[in-house]
Amino acid sequence: MTIHAISNVAIFNGRNLHPPGNLIFQASPGDILGVEAEARDLSGINAIVEGSGCTLLPGLIDSNIDTAAINRDLHIFASYGITTVLDMSSTETEIQAMRAEADAEPGLPSYLACGPLATAEIAHSNQFYPRRENKIVRSPAEAENFVTSGVNGPSKADYIRVLVDLPGIDSEILTAIVHAAHRHGKLAVAHAIQKIGYSRALEAGFDVITLIPIDGLIDADMANRLAARGTACIPTLCRARALAQLLLLEGVESASGIDLNFDYALANVKILYDAGVRICAGTEANQTSNAPVSIGESLHDELELLVRCGMSTIDALRAATVVPTLVFGLDDRGVLSSGRRADMLLIEGDPLQDITATRNIRKVWISGIEVEHWEGIGG
Known part of the structure; x- marks a missing residue:
């Protein structure tokens, strides 16, 4: 030895x-x-x-990546001190390739993934994720099938992820997906960039929410309710910043009349943090979407943004180490x-x-x- x-x-x-x-x-x-x-x-x-x-x-954990199976992504993550990554967006084919690479070569980061994102027939996901793999869920029965196929299918889902923003999946179906995930022993992860998405995730009983609203401030009472039920948040500020810049450039804000601002994202993290919501650091690192985020280096950006929001440096470090292990049950790291x-x-x-x-x-x-x-x- x-x-x-x-x-x-x-x-x-x-x-x-x-x-x-x-x-x-x-x-x-x-x-x-x-x-x-x-x-x-x-x-x-x-x-x-x-x-x-x-x-x-401890080795850092990026709790929200979107690698798209780009060659040597895992090596780049490792070079930046990231030893575990949780993929929230890649396709089944990409996930199989990444799992095979992580398993075949010692010294690469651990790789976890979820497979397709559950959406409604009419959803914002095509705008935000034009290259990603979505699966339409129309009923509670389809909710059960979605979860079962995710857990047992090619992606071997480690958790289940769902788009909860509007327009999107009906509340009854959201709850059915959460219950199905829990029956299979998996966490239910909600994707929400809207204030209403956070409210819908809370009511449906999701365990984790990724991204942070950029369309206004989260209600403090809702933040307290999220903390009370143990819901965790992965703000993914790097992605929120890139997305806010993209929407501004494309004139979405002026066309819709909605106030979209990255400052809301920063303030919302502080609201959640002050309420005691568990915060995990994640970036949605990718080089293929309409709002790319650097591979590896962005997690260090994310830590700095968390501190900018008002988190203490020690809690920012916890957000990239012990907190995601507690949230996702990674007891060995x-x-x-x-x-x-x-x-x-x-x-x-x-x-x-x-x-x-x-x-x-x-x-x-x-x-x-x-x-x-x-x-x-x-x-």
Whole structure:
């Protein structure tokens, strides 16, 4: 068994920052063997990385990507310290290709996905996702079939995703999809860029909502109700910003008379955060949609945007580490402690003092395997 150590390093374990110590892990591939607060003799260790002046973080999690199976996307995510990705938009064919790549090559990020997005016959999804794979759901019976085919079909859905904005699926059918997802032991994820979408997701009982409204402010009472029932939110601010810019350029706001503004997105995250809603960091990283978002680097943008919204730096880091593991049931990662996967990110500086320090990447490990060929994004 090959044993490695990172010495004299400040450790953000997914929940809190601890003073400099040592982390011992098994390599190629492996788990964390121990986190030690005090100095010790490391002479029996196979390889030691000096971590003075650095902070060790759990590998980052991007909770909303749209890779479209572009060649080497997983390698790019890894190079930016992202060790787990949750695909919310790709097609069944793309998902099969990405799963095969992730399984075949050690040291790549873990890949989870959902398959087609459930929509109504008349929906905004074609405007926002002209290249994506949607599936029309017209009745409660079709809701059951949609979930069953998603879980057992080619995409092997890890969760179920539904467009809840208007015009869209009837409320009765939304509730039927949620109940079907839960019967299959899957989370129900709502896609909503409208205020009304958040209200509809709450009433239907969705577990997670992706994106954040850009058409006005969320009601504080609704935010409190979301927090009370444990609903999580993936604001996906990078995507909301790109989408708001696109709609402005296309004149959608002036044509519709609706006030569409990215400032609403920023304010809405603060409303949800203040209410105690669990926030996960996600980007909808993609290079194929009408509003592209950079692969990998955008998660560091997202952390900075979360802090800009008013989240503390420690909660922004939690949003990309421990919180999504709790929301999506990924119990083997997101925290640096004995027995967890050695998914880790070593950066120069202290991200609790300056969130942009997450860009100063020195090393990345995925399940104990060091990511070797990566394009640096910091100093």
